[in-house]
Amino acid sequence: MKKAYSFFRINDTDESHIFEGHSKGSNYKISVDCMCKKITPSQGYWITDAVRLNEQETREKAAEFGKLVCRNCISMLYTTYE
Numbered sequence: 001m002k003k004a005y006s007f008f009r010i011n012d013t014d015e016s017h018i019f020e021g022h023s024k025g026s027n028y029k030i031s032v033d034c035m036c037k038k039i040t041p042s043q044g045y046w047i048t049d050a051v052r053l054n055e056q057e058t059r060e061k062a063a064e065f066g067k068l069v070c071r072n073c074i075s076m077l078y079t080t081y082e
């Protein structure tokens with residue numbers, strides 16, 4: 001199983017959070033809450049071109065979205081990357 005990350009946007013704001021998941025073949029299993037644990041998938045929508053990304057792609061997307069991405073999720077991403 002490989003780690004794969006997905007970006008999620010909150011309905012009321014433009015803020016995005018990152019969910020961690022595991023991918024194996026065509027299966028993709030995602031966590032029930034985001035990396036900062038503040039958001040569940042009932043509160044917004046997946047960003048369609050930013051799902052099931054590897055760590056490198058996730059960091060590139062985070063840079064692209066810039067300050068709209070939750071800082072706590074990003075810091076979790078970097079701490080689990082090692």
Ligand SMILES: [Zn+2]
Pocket residue numbers: 016017018034035036037038070071072073
């Ligand atoms: Zn977050």
